[in-house]
Amino acid sequence: MLTRLLAATVRLLAACAGLALAAPASAQDTPRIVFLTNWLAQAEHGGFYQALAEGIYHKHGLDVEVRMGGPQVNVVQLLLAGQADLVMGYDLQTIKLVEQGLPVVTVAATFQKDPAALIAHPDVKSLPELKGRTLLIGQASETTFWPWLKSTYGFTDAQKRPYAFSVQQFLVDRNVAQQGYATSEPFTIEKGGVKPTVFLLADAGYPPYAQTIVTLQRTVLERPDMIRRFVQATAEGWKSYLAHPAPGNALIRKANPQMEEELLAYGLRKMKEFALVTGGDAADHGILTMSDSRWEQTFAFMAGAGLVNPATEYRRAYTLEFVKAVKVLP
Secondary structure, eight states, X not given: OHHXXXXXXXXXXXXXXXXXXXXXXXXXXXXXXXXXXSXXXXXXXXXXXXXXXTTHHHHTTOEEEEEOOOXXXXXXXXXXXXXXXXXXXXXXXXXXXXXXXXXXXXXXXXXXXXXXXXXXXXXXXXXXXXXXXXXXXXXXXXXXHHHHHHHHHOOOGGGEEEOOSOSHHHHHOTTEEEEEETTTHHHHHHHXXXXXXXXXXXXGTOOOOEEEEEEEHHHHHHOHHHHHHHHHHHHHHHHHHHHOOHHHHHHHHHHOTTOOHHXXXXXXXXXXXXXXXXXXXXXXXXXXXXXXHHHHHHHHHHHHTTSSOTTOOGGGGXXXXXXHHOOOOX
Protein backbone atom coordinates (compact mmCIF):
# COMPACT_ATOMS: atom_id res chain seq x y z
CA MET A 1 0.00 0.00 0.00
CA LEU A 2 2.76 2.42 0.99
CA THR A 3 4.66 1.64 -2.20
CA ARG A 4 1.57 2.34 -4.34
CA LEU A 5 0.95 5.58 -2.43
CA LEU A 6 4.52 6.73 -2.99
CA ALA A 7 4.30 5.85 -6.68
CA ALA A 8 1.06 7.80 -7.04
CA THR A 9 2.61 10.77 -5.26
CA VAL A 10 5.61 10.72 -7.60
CA ARG A 11 3.31 10.62 -10.63
CA LEU A 12 1.26 13.55 -9.26
CA LEU A 13 4.37 15.63 -8.58
CA ALA A 14 5.68 14.87 -12.06
CA ALA A 15 2.36 15.92 -13.60
CA CYS A 16 2.36 19.16 -11.62
CA ALA A 17 5.93 19.85 -12.68
CA GLY A 18 4.92 19.30 -16.28
CA LEU A 19 2.06 21.75 -15.92
CA ALA A 20 4.36 24.32 -14.34
CA LEU A 21 6.77 24.01 -17.23
CA ALA A 22 3.97 24.18 -19.78
CA ALA A 23 2.30 27.30 -18.35
CA PRO A 24 4.93 29.85 -19.41
CA ALA A 25 5.04 28.41 -22.92
CA SER A 26 1.23 28.65 -23.20
CA ALA A 27 1.26 32.27 -22.03
CA GLN A 28 4.09 33.02 -24.43
CA ASP A 29 2.07 31.54 -27.30
CA THR A 30 -0.85 33.93 -26.60
CA PRO A 31 -0.28 36.97 -28.81
CA ARG A 32 -0.59 40.29 -27.04
CA ILE A 33 -2.35 42.91 -29.17
CA VAL A 34 -2.75 46.63 -28.59
CA PHE A 35 -5.73 47.98 -30.53
CA LEU A 36 -6.14 51.76 -30.63
CA THR A 37 -9.54 53.36 -31.31
CA ASN A 38 -10.10 56.67 -33.05
CA TRP A 39 -11.80 58.48 -30.16
CA LEU A 40 -12.91 58.24 -26.54
CA ALA A 41 -14.81 55.06 -25.69
CA GLN A 42 -18.39 55.13 -27.02
CA ALA A 43 -21.13 52.93 -28.41
CA GLU A 44 -19.53 53.10 -31.85
CA HIS A 45 -16.67 51.03 -30.37
CA GLY A 46 -18.99 48.62 -28.61
CA GLY A 47 -18.05 45.40 -30.40
CA PHE A 48 -14.41 45.67 -29.39
CA TYR A 49 -15.25 46.25 -25.73
CA GLN A 50 -17.84 43.47 -25.84
CA ALA A 51 -15.23 41.02 -27.15
CA LEU A 52 -13.10 41.96 -24.14
CA ALA A 53 -15.92 41.84 -21.61
CA GLU A 54 -17.22 38.45 -22.71
CA GLY A 55 -13.79 36.84 -23.07
CA ILE A 56 -14.18 36.38 -26.83
CA TYR A 57 -10.65 37.53 -27.59
CA HIS A 58 -9.37 35.18 -24.88
CA LYS A 59 -11.41 32.34 -26.38
CA HIS A 60 -9.54 32.87 -29.64
CA GLY A 61 -6.19 32.79 -27.91
CA LEU A 62 -5.52 36.52 -27.82
CA ASP A 63 -4.47 38.93 -25.08
CA VAL A 64 -6.02 42.19 -26.31
CA GLU A 65 -5.78 45.68 -24.85
CA VAL A 66 -8.17 48.27 -26.27
CA ARG A 67 -6.79 51.79 -25.85
CA MET A 68 -8.81 54.94 -26.43
CA GLY A 69 -7.90 57.55 -28.97
CA GLY A 70 -8.81 61.19 -28.52
CA PRO A 71 -8.30 64.73 -29.80
CA GLN A 72 -4.55 64.71 -29.15
CA VAL A 73 -3.88 61.12 -30.27
CA ASN A 74 -2.41 60.43 -33.72
CA VAL A 75 -3.23 56.77 -34.21
CA VAL A 76 -1.23 56.45 -37.44
CA GLN A 77 1.94 57.76 -35.84
CA LEU A 78 1.53 55.31 -32.96
CA LEU A 79 0.96 52.44 -35.40
CA LEU A 80 4.04 53.32 -37.44
CA ALA A 81 6.07 53.71 -34.24
CA GLY A 82 5.12 50.23 -33.07
CA GLN A 83 3.05 51.49 -30.13
CA ALA A 84 -0.06 49.74 -31.44
CA ASP A 85 -0.55 46.57 -33.47
CA LEU A 86 -3.86 47.58 -35.04
CA VAL A 87 -5.72 50.89 -35.12
CA MET A 88 -9.11 52.22 -36.12
CA GLY A 89 -8.83 53.92 -39.49
CA TYR A 90 -10.75 55.42 -42.39
CA ASP A 91 -10.59 54.54 -46.09
CA LEU A 92 -9.77 58.02 -47.36
CA GLN A 93 -6.97 58.42 -44.85
CA THR A 94 -5.50 54.99 -45.60
CA ILE A 95 -5.49 55.58 -49.36
CA LYS A 96 -3.71 58.92 -48.80
CA LEU A 97 -1.12 57.19 -46.63
CA VAL A 98 -0.51 54.61 -49.35
CA GLU A 99 -0.12 57.46 -51.84
CA GLN A 100 2.64 58.78 -49.56
CA GLY A 101 4.36 55.40 -49.56
CA LEU A 102 3.49 54.41 -45.98
CA PRO A 103 3.09 50.64 -45.35
CA VAL A 104 -0.46 50.56 -43.95
CA VAL A 105 -3.22 48.16 -44.93
CA THR A 106 -6.89 47.76 -43.99
CA VAL A 107 -7.93 44.26 -42.95
CA ALA A 108 -11.63 44.75 -42.04
CA ALA A 109 -14.38 47.36 -41.86
CA THR A 110 -16.61 47.81 -38.81
CA PHE A 111 -19.07 50.23 -40.40
CA GLN A 112 -20.45 49.27 -43.79
CA LYS A 113 -21.79 52.83 -43.94
CA ASP A 114 -19.94 55.95 -42.87
CA PRO A 115 -22.03 57.53 -40.05
CA ALA A 116 -21.32 61.04 -41.39
CA ALA A 117 -24.55 63.00 -41.87
CA LEU A 118 -26.01 66.39 -42.64
CA ILE A 119 -28.45 67.40 -39.93
CA ALA A 120 -31.25 69.82 -40.80
CA HIS A 121 -34.34 71.31 -39.20
CA PRO A 122 -37.53 69.23 -39.49
CA ASP A 123 -38.97 71.28 -42.36
CA VAL A 124 -36.20 70.04 -44.69
CA LYS A 125 -37.29 66.85 -46.44
CA SER A 126 -34.42 66.17 -48.85
CA LEU A 127 -30.73 66.95 -49.32
CA PRO A 128 -31.27 69.09 -52.46
CA GLU A 129 -33.38 71.48 -50.32
CA LEU A 130 -30.20 72.43 -48.44
CA LYS A 131 -28.71 74.14 -51.49
CA GLY A 132 -29.92 77.51 -50.29
CA ARG A 133 -29.11 77.08 -46.61
CA THR A 134 -26.08 77.84 -44.48
CA LEU A 135 -24.06 74.68 -43.92
CA LEU A 136 -21.71 74.31 -40.95
CA ILE A 137 -18.81 72.18 -42.17
CA GLY A 138 -15.59 71.37 -40.30
CA GLN A 139 -12.17 71.91 -41.84
CA ALA A 140 -11.32 68.20 -41.91
CA SER A 141 -14.49 67.52 -43.93
CA GLU A 142 -13.15 69.63 -46.78
CA THR A 143 -10.99 66.66 -47.73
CA THR A 144 -13.63 63.98 -47.11
CA PHE A 145 -17.36 64.35 -47.82
CA TRP A 146 -17.58 68.06 -48.66
CA PRO A 147 -16.15 67.63 -52.20
CA TRP A 148 -18.62 64.77 -52.68
CA LEU A 149 -21.53 66.96 -51.56
CA LYS A 150 -20.48 69.74 -53.92
CA SER A 151 -20.21 67.46 -56.94
CA THR A 152 -23.36 65.49 -56.13
CA TYR A 153 -25.75 68.25 -55.01
CA GLY A 154 -24.21 71.44 -56.31
CA PHE A 155 -23.47 72.89 -52.88
CA THR A 156 -20.97 75.75 -52.92
CA ASP A 157 -18.23 77.08 -50.68
CA ALA A 158 -20.20 80.34 -50.49
CA GLN A 159 -22.87 78.69 -48.34
CA LYS A 160 -20.35 76.97 -46.07
CA ARG A 161 -19.45 78.27 -42.62
CA PRO A 162 -17.01 76.80 -40.07
CA TYR A 163 -18.39 74.15 -37.76
CA ALA A 164 -17.35 74.84 -34.16
CA PHE A 165 -18.37 71.38 -32.87
CA SER A 166 -21.32 72.87 -31.01
CA VAL A 167 -25.02 72.59 -31.83
CA GLN A 168 -25.90 76.03 -30.45
CA GLN A 169 -25.88 77.85 -33.78
CA PHE A 170 -28.10 75.13 -35.24
CA LEU A 171 -30.59 75.43 -32.39
CA VAL A 172 -31.03 79.20 -32.74
CA ASP A 173 -31.08 79.47 -36.56
CA ARG A 174 -33.62 77.50 -38.59
CA ASN A 175 -31.73 78.33 -41.80
CA VAL A 176 -28.68 76.38 -40.63
CA ALA A 177 -27.81 72.75 -41.25
CA GLN A 178 -24.69 71.13 -39.92
CA GLN A 179 -22.46 68.13 -40.23
CA GLY A 180 -22.38 65.44 -37.56
CA TYR A 181 -22.53 61.72 -36.93
CA ALA A 182 -25.93 60.10 -37.12
CA THR A 183 -25.17 58.33 -33.85
CA SER A 184 -24.20 61.38 -31.80
CA GLU A 185 -25.02 65.02 -32.62
CA PRO A 186 -28.77 64.44 -33.19
CA PHE A 187 -28.95 63.24 -29.57
CA THR A 188 -27.67 66.60 -28.31
CA ILE A 189 -29.94 68.49 -30.70
CA GLU A 190 -33.00 66.56 -29.50
CA LYS A 191 -32.11 67.40 -25.90
CA GLY A 192 -32.02 71.04 -27.05
CA GLY A 193 -35.66 70.81 -28.10
CA VAL A 194 -35.45 70.18 -31.86
CA LYS A 195 -36.27 66.90 -33.59
CA PRO A 196 -33.89 67.15 -36.56
CA THR A 197 -33.95 65.56 -39.99
CA VAL A 198 -30.85 63.40 -40.38
CA PHE A 199 -29.48 62.64 -43.84
CA LEU A 200 -26.98 59.78 -43.71
CA LEU A 201 -24.59 60.52 -46.56
CA ALA A 202 -23.89 56.84 -47.14
CA ASP A 203 -27.56 56.27 -47.95
CA ALA A 204 -27.21 58.95 -50.62
CA GLY A 205 -24.19 57.24 -52.17
CA TYR A 206 -21.15 58.44 -50.22
CA PRO A 207 -18.94 55.36 -50.68
CA PRO A 208 -16.30 54.78 -47.97
CA TYR A 209 -16.36 52.33 -45.11
CA ALA A 210 -15.67 53.73 -41.64
CA GLN A 211 -14.02 52.60 -38.43
CA THR A 212 -11.85 50.19 -40.33
CA ILE A 213 -9.17 47.97 -38.78
CA VAL A 214 -5.74 48.98 -40.04
CA THR A 215 -2.31 47.46 -39.48
CA LEU A 216 1.13 47.42 -41.09
CA GLN A 217 2.02 45.40 -44.17
CA ARG A 218 4.73 43.56 -42.26
CA THR A 219 2.19 42.49 -39.63
CA VAL A 220 0.03 40.97 -42.37
CA LEU A 221 3.06 39.05 -43.65
CA GLU A 222 4.50 38.01 -40.30
CA ARG A 223 1.40 37.50 -38.10
CA PRO A 224 -1.53 36.56 -40.36
CA ASP A 225 -3.03 34.04 -37.93
CA MET A 226 -3.10 36.67 -35.18
CA ILE A 227 -4.98 39.07 -37.48
CA ARG A 228 -7.42 36.39 -38.58
CA ARG A 229 -8.24 35.54 -34.97
CA PHE A 230 -8.62 39.21 -34.07
CA VAL A 231 -11.02 39.82 -36.97
CA GLN A 232 -13.03 36.68 -36.11
CA ALA A 233 -13.28 37.59 -32.42
CA THR A 234 -14.17 41.21 -33.18
CA ALA A 235 -16.96 40.16 -35.55
CA GLU A 236 -18.35 37.90 -32.83
CA GLY A 237 -18.03 40.78 -30.37
CA TRP A 238 -20.08 43.06 -32.59
CA LYS A 239 -22.81 40.47 -33.08
CA SER A 240 -23.00 40.02 -29.32
CA TYR A 241 -22.97 43.77 -28.59
CA LEU A 242 -25.85 44.48 -30.95
CA ALA A 243 -27.92 41.80 -29.18
CA HIS A 244 -27.12 42.52 -25.51
CA PRO A 245 -24.74 45.46 -24.99
CA ALA A 246 -24.56 45.59 -21.18
CA PRO A 247 -21.13 43.90 -20.79
CA GLY A 248 -19.49 46.10 -23.42
CA ASN A 249 -21.16 49.24 -22.11
CA ALA A 250 -19.81 48.55 -18.63
CA LEU A 251 -16.26 48.53 -20.00
CA ILE A 252 -16.92 51.61 -22.12
CA ARG A 253 -18.07 53.57 -19.07
CA LYS A 254 -15.12 52.29 -17.07
CA ALA A 255 -12.73 53.60 -19.76
CA ASN A 256 -14.74 56.81 -20.31
CA PRO A 257 -16.70 57.65 -17.13
CA GLN A 258 -18.20 60.78 -18.73
CA MET A 259 -20.11 58.66 -21.26
CA GLU A 260 -23.82 58.79 -20.43
CA GLU A 261 -25.93 55.63 -20.40
CA GLU A 262 -28.57 57.51 -22.37
CA LEU A 263 -26.10 58.39 -25.13
CA LEU A 264 -24.83 54.80 -25.26
CA ALA A 265 -28.39 53.60 -25.76
CA TYR A 266 -29.02 56.25 -28.42
CA GLY A 267 -25.84 55.39 -30.32
CA LEU A 268 -26.69 51.69 -30.34
CA ARG A 269 -30.25 52.40 -31.47
CA LYS A 270 -29.03 54.51 -34.39
CA MET A 271 -26.38 51.98 -35.40
CA LYS A 272 -29.20 49.47 -35.71
CA GLU A 273 -31.60 51.89 -37.40
CA PHE A 274 -29.08 52.84 -40.10
CA ALA A 275 -27.61 49.29 -40.26
CA LEU A 276 -24.11 50.72 -39.93
CA VAL A 277 -22.57 47.39 -38.88
CA THR A 278 -25.01 44.90 -40.42
CA GLY A 279 -26.04 46.60 -43.66
CA GLY A 280 -24.67 46.38 -47.18
CA ASP A 281 -22.57 43.31 -47.92
CA ALA A 282 -22.45 42.34 -44.23
CA ALA A 283 -25.96 40.90 -44.47
CA ASP A 284 -24.72 38.19 -46.87
CA HIS A 285 -20.97 38.01 -46.27
CA GLY A 286 -20.70 38.72 -42.57
CA ILE A 287 -19.85 41.49 -40.12
CA LEU A 288 -16.59 43.39 -40.92
CA THR A 289 -16.68 42.39 -44.59
CA MET A 290 -15.27 44.47 -47.47
CA SER A 291 -15.32 44.26 -51.26
CA ASP A 292 -13.13 45.33 -54.17
CA SER A 293 -16.02 47.24 -55.71
CA ARG A 294 -16.54 49.48 -52.67
CA TRP A 295 -12.85 50.34 -52.49
CA GLU A 296 -12.89 51.08 -56.22
CA GLN A 297 -15.86 53.43 -55.77
CA THR A 298 -14.11 55.26 -52.94
CA PHE A 299 -10.91 55.64 -54.91
CA ALA A 300 -12.81 56.84 -57.99
CA PHE A 301 -14.49 59.55 -55.89
CA MET A 302 -11.16 60.64 -54.39
CA ALA A 303 -9.37 60.74 -57.73
CA GLY A 304 -12.25 62.60 -59.38
CA ALA A 305 -12.32 65.17 -56.58
CA GLY A 306 -8.57 65.73 -56.74
CA LEU A 307 -8.04 64.25 -53.28
CA VAL A 308 -5.52 61.66 -54.47
CA ASN A 309 -3.21 61.07 -57.43
CA PRO A 310 -5.12 58.90 -59.95
CA ALA A 311 -1.96 56.81 -60.40
CA THR A 312 -1.96 55.73 -56.73
CA GLU A 313 -1.95 51.94 -56.27
CA TYR A 314 -5.01 52.08 -54.05
CA ARG A 315 -5.39 48.29 -53.88
CA ARG A 316 -2.37 48.28 -51.57
CA ALA A 317 -4.57 50.07 -49.00
CA TYR A 318 -6.57 46.91 -48.20
CA THR A 319 -6.66 43.13 -48.29
CA LEU A 320 -9.70 40.86 -48.37
CA GLU A 321 -7.67 37.89 -47.11
CA PHE A 322 -9.03 38.00 -43.57
CA VAL A 323 -12.66 38.99 -44.09
CA LYS A 324 -13.06 36.20 -46.62
CA ALA A 325 -11.97 33.72 -43.94
CA VAL A 326 -14.48 35.10 -41.41
CA LYS A 327 -18.24 34.89 -41.86
CA VAL A 328 -20.15 35.99 -38.78
CA LEU A 329 -23.60 36.77 -40.13
CA PRO A 330 -25.67 39.44 -38.32
